[in-house]
Amino acid sequence: MSNVIEISHLIKKFSRPEILALDDISLSLEKGRVIGLIGPDGSGKTTLIRIMIGLLKPSSGKISVLQLSPEKQTKLLHQKIGYMPQKFGLYEDLTVLENMNLYADLQGLSEECKKTQFEKMLKFTGLAPYVHRLAGRLSGGMKQKLGLGCALFGSPQVLFLDEPSVGVDPISRRELMKMIYDLKADGITVIWSTSYLDEAENFDDVILLNEGKVIFYGHPQKLTSIVKNRVFLTGDASKSPRAVLRELIKSNAPLSDGVISGKNVRLVLRKNQQIHEVKLSPANPRFEDAVIDILGGMNMQVSAIADQIQTDYSGESVICADNLTKKYGDFTAANHISFNIKKGEIFGLLGPNGA
Amino acid sequence: MRIIKALIKKEFWQIVRDPSSIMIAVILPFILISIFATAINLDNNSIKTGLVIEGNRQQINDIIASFDGTKYLDIIRYNSRKEAQRDLINGHIRAMVVIPNNFAQSFMAGQSSPIQVITDASDPNIALFASAYIQGIVATAQKILLEIYGYNKNTGISIEQISWYNPELKSRYFILPNSIAIIMTLIGMLLTALVIAREWERGTMEALLTTKASKFQILIAKYFSYYVLAMISVAFCTFLSVIVFAVPFNGSLAVYFVSSSLFLFVSIGIGLTISTLTRNQFLAAVTAAMFGFLPAVVLSGGLFEISSMPKIIRIFTNVIPATHFVPVIKNLFIAGNIWPIIFSESLYLLIYGLLVFALLYHLTEERLER
Numbered sequence: 001m002s003n004v005i006e007i008s009h010l011i012k013k014f015s016r017p018e019i020l021a022l023d024d025i026s027l028s029l030e031k032g033r034v035i036g037l038i039g040p041d042g043s044g045k046t047t048l049i050r051i052m053i054g055l056l057k058p059s060s061g062k063i064s065v066l067q068l069s070p071e072k073q074t075k076l077l078h079q080k081i082g083y084m085p086q087k088f089g090l091y092e093d094l095t096v097l098e099n100m101n102l103y104a105d106l107q108g109l110s111e112e113c114k115k116t117q118f119e120k121m122l123k124f125t126g127l128a129p130y131v132h133r134l135a136g137r138l139s140g141g142m143k144q145k146l147g148l149g150c151a152l153f154g155s156p157q158v159l160f161l162d163e164p165s166v167g168v169d170p171i172s173r174r175e176l177m178k179m180i181y182d183l184k185a186d187g188i189t190v191i192w193s194t195s196y197l198d199e200a201e202n203f204d205d206v207i208l209l210n211e212g213k214v215i216f217y218g219h220p221q222k223l224t225s226i227v228k229n230r231v232f233l234t235g236d237a238s239k240s241p242r243a244v245l246r247e248l249i250k251s252n253a254p255l256s257d258g259v260i261s262g263k264n265v266r267l268v269l270r271k272n273q274q275i276h277e278v279k280l281s282p283a284n285p286r287f288e289d290a291v292i293d294i295l296g297g298m299n300m301q302v303s304a305i306a307d308q309i310q311t312d313y314s315g316e317s318v319i320c321a322d323n324l325t326k327k328y329g330d331f332t333a334a335n336h337i338s339f340n341i342k343k344g345e346i347f348g349l350l351g352p353n354g355a
Numbered sequence: 356m357r358i359i360k361a362l363i364k365k366e367f368w369q370i371v372r373d374p375s376s377i378m379i380a381v382i383l384p385f386i387l388i389s390i391f392a393t394a395i396n397l398d399n400n401s402i403k404t405g406l407v408i409e410g411n412r413q414q415i416n417d418i419i420a421s422f423d424g425t426k427y428l429d430i431i432r433y434n435s436r437k438e439a440q441r442d443l444i445n446g447h448i449r450a451m452v453v454i455p456n457n458f459a460q461s462f463m464a465g466q467s468s469p470i471q472v473i474t475d476a477s478d479p480n481i482a483l484f485a486s487a488y489i490q491g492i493v494a495t496a497q498k499i500l501l502e503i504y505g506y507n508k509n510t511g512i513s514i515e516q517i518s519w520y521n522p523e524l525k526s527r528y529f530i531l532p533n534s535i536a537i538i539m540t541l542i543g544m545l546l547t548a549l550v551i552a553r554e555w556e557r558g559t560m561e562a563l564l565t566t567k568a569s570k571f572q573i574l575i576a577k578y579f580s581y582y583v584l585a586m587i588s589v590a591f592c593t594f595l596s597v598i599v600f601a602v603p604f605n606g607s608l609a610v611y612f613v614s615s616s617l618f619l620f621v622s623i624g625i626g627l628t629i630s631t632l633t634r635n636q637f638l639a640a641v642t643a644a645m646f647g648f649l650p651a652v653v654l655s656g657g658l659f660e661i662s663s664m665p666k667i668i669r670i671f672t673n674v675i676p677a678t679h680f681v682p683v684i685k686n687l688f689i690a691g692n693i694w695p696i697i698f699s700e701s702l703y704l705l706i707y708g709l710l711v712f713a714l715l716y717h718l719t720e721e722r723l724e725r
Binding site for chain 2: 050053054055056057074075078079081083084085086087088089090091092093094098101102103105106107108134
C-alpha cells in the first residue's frame with residue numbers, strides 16, 4: 001500500500017456553537033508527496049489536520065494514518081509523524097538550543113543521534129548563529145524554521161504543517177518551501193495547509209476545502225485547466241480600470257471574477273459565455289482564478305458606497321513623514337524615511353520580516 | 356525518566372526567565388514576613404493596662420515595681436476591680452491585672468497564690484501580647500520574691516487568666532508560622548494555576564501533546580518544579596522568621612520538611628487542576644485567588660479561630676488544605692513535635708493530595724477537546 005492516509009466519510013461536528021466543520025470527507029493520500037491543504041479561513045483545514053494526528057476525535061467516519069488509528073493509537077502515531085501547529089508551538093522563553101534539546105529529548109533521540117540531527121538541522125535551517133537567542137526574539141521566518149526543524153526530530157514519515165507561512169515574508173517562505181522539497185527527497189510525505197493561493201502551484205497535489213467539503217483533490221494544474229480559455233485582460237486607455245470593471249458589472253457581463261491588475265482588468269468569464277462589449281486579449285490562467293471559479297465566483301456587484309464616495313481628491317496629504325528615524329538602543333529600525341500619503345490613496349508598506 | 360528530566364529542565368528555565376515567579380517566590384515572602392513581623396513590634400509599646408491591688412501594698416511592693424518598670428505596658432492604677440472593669444469594657448484599657456486581698460498572705464504561707472489577668476480579646480493580637488508581657492513580669496517578680504522569702508515547693512504565683520470575648524486566645528499564637536503557610540499557598544496554588552493555562556494559551560500544549568511525553572510525565576514535571584521552587588521559598592521564609600525575627604522553632608526539621616511537602620502536594624495539585632479546567636491564565640489567577648488563596652488566609656484557622664465559626668463553615672474549612680497544615684506548622688514552631696496532630700493531619704493531606712492528583716489526571720486531556 002502506498003497510501004499514507006486513508007479517510008472515508010469523515011464527519012466532524014462541534015457543539016456550542018454547533019458547527020459542521022468537516023462534512024463527509026473521503027481521501028486517499030499517496031506517499032512521498034507534498035500535499036497542499038488549501039481553502040478559505042474556516043473551511044476546516046486545521047480541524048482536518050488535528051483529526052489526522054489524533055488531537056481531535058472524528059464524530060463519525062474512518063481514518064487511518066500510516067495504517068494506524070489516530071484516535072486509538074495516538075502515542076504510537078506521534079512517534080512516526082512530525083507536527084507544527086498554527087501557533088508557534090515552541091517555548092519563547094527558551095533559547096533556540098534549549099528548545100531543540102527539549103524536543104529532541106521528548107522524541108526520545110539518543111545523544112549521538114541528537115548530535116548528528118542538530119548539526120543537520122542547524123545547517124538546513126541556517127539557525128546556527130542564533131542558537132543562544134531566545135526563541136521569542138527570532139523573526140517570524142526564523143521561528144517557523146525552528147519549528148520545522150524541531151518537528152523533524154525523530155525522523156517522521158509524515159510531516160503536518162498547519163499554515164507555516166503565516167506572518168513569514170516571501171523570501172523566508174521560499175526557503176521553507178525549498179526545505180520541504182529537500183525533505184521530499186528523503187521520502188517524507190508533507191501535508192501543508194495554507195490560505196495563500198499563490199503557494200498552491202508549488203505542491204504536488206492540492207486538496208481544496210470549502211465549508212468542510214473537499215471541492216477538489218489532484219494536481220494543481222488540473223484545477224487551473226478548468227478556466228482554460230476563460231481568462232482575459234482588458235483595458236481602455238481613456239478610462240480607469242476601475243471604471244471599466246464597473247461598467248462591465250453594471251451591464252451584467254457573465255463574470256466569475258474580475259480584478260484590477262495594473263492598468264488592466266483581469267477577467268474570468270463564466271463557462272461557455274462570451275462578452276462583446278470590450279476588446280479582450282487572452283491571458284494565462286492562474287491557480288487562483290480556478291479556485292475562485294470553482295468556489296462559485298465572486299459576487300460581482302457594484303459597491304453602493306463606491307458610487308457615492310467623492311473621488312476627486314485635491315492632492316492634499318493626510319500623512320507626511322519627513323526624515324523619520326527610530327532607534328532601539330543601537331539598532332536602527334527606521335532610517336531617514338520620508339513619504340507623503342495623499343487623500344484617497346491606498347499606500348502599501350512592503351518588505352521582508354524585520355525590514 | 357529522560358522525558359521527565361527534559362520537561363523539568365524546561366520548567367526551570369521558564370521559572371528562572373519569568374521575573375514574576377521570582378517575585379512571588381522570593382520578594383513577596385520577604386515583604387509579607389517583614390510586614391507580619393514588624394506589625395508585632397509596633398504593638399509592643401505601651402498597651403494600656405489597669406492594675407488593681409486589693410490587699411496590703413507593703414508586702415508586694417516588688418511586684419508593683421516590676422509592673423511600673425516595664426516599658427511595654429502603660430500601667431494605670433485603679434482602686435477597685437469595678438472601676439477597672441468599666442474602663443476595660445469602654446476600651447480605655449486593653450487588659451487588667453488584679454492582685455487579690457489574700458495574695459500576700461498565701462504567698463508568705465507558701466501556698467499557691469493566684470493573680471487574675473483579664474484581657475480584651477476582641478483584638479486578639481493585642482490581648483495576646485498583653486497577657487504575654489504580664490506573664491513575663493509576674494515571672495520576674497516571683498523570682499525576686501522567692502529570693503527574698505525563701506523557697507518552698509508549694510510557693511508560687513499562679514496566673515488565673517481570663518480572655519474576655521474570646522476564650523480560645525491561646526491557640527492563636529505566633530503569626531509568622533501562619534504567614535509561611537499563606538506564602539506556601541500563594542506559590543503552590545497561585546503560581547501553578549498559571550502554568551498549564553499558559554501552555555494552552557501559547558499553543559505549546561498542542562505541540563507537547565504530539566511528542567512522546569505522556570500526560571503523567573507532563574504533570575509530574577510541573578509538580579516537581581514548582582515543589583522545588585516553593586521549598587526554596589519555605590526555606591527562605593523560615594530563615595527570615597527564625598534568624599532575623601527570632602521566632603522560636605521547637606519541632607524537628609525532618610517533620611517540617613515532610614509536612615510542608617505534603618501540604619505543597621495538595622496545593623500544587625489544586626492549582627494545576629484550576630489551570631487545567633480554565634485553560635486561561637487570567638481566569639485561573641482569579642479562581643485561584645478567590646477559591647484558593649483567600650480561604651487559606653481567612654478560613655484556615657491561621658488568623659481566625661475555626662472553632663468560633665458557624666458549623667457549616669467549619670465543615671467547609673476542611674476542604675482548604677491550609678486548615679490541615681496550620682496546626683502542624685504552628686506547633687512545630689511554638690510547641691514542638693506533637694505527634695497525634697502531625698500524624699492525623701499528614702495522613703489527611705496525603706489522602707487529599709492523592710485524590711486531587713487522581714482528579715487532575717482524569718481531567719487532563721491528551722486531545723484538544725474534552
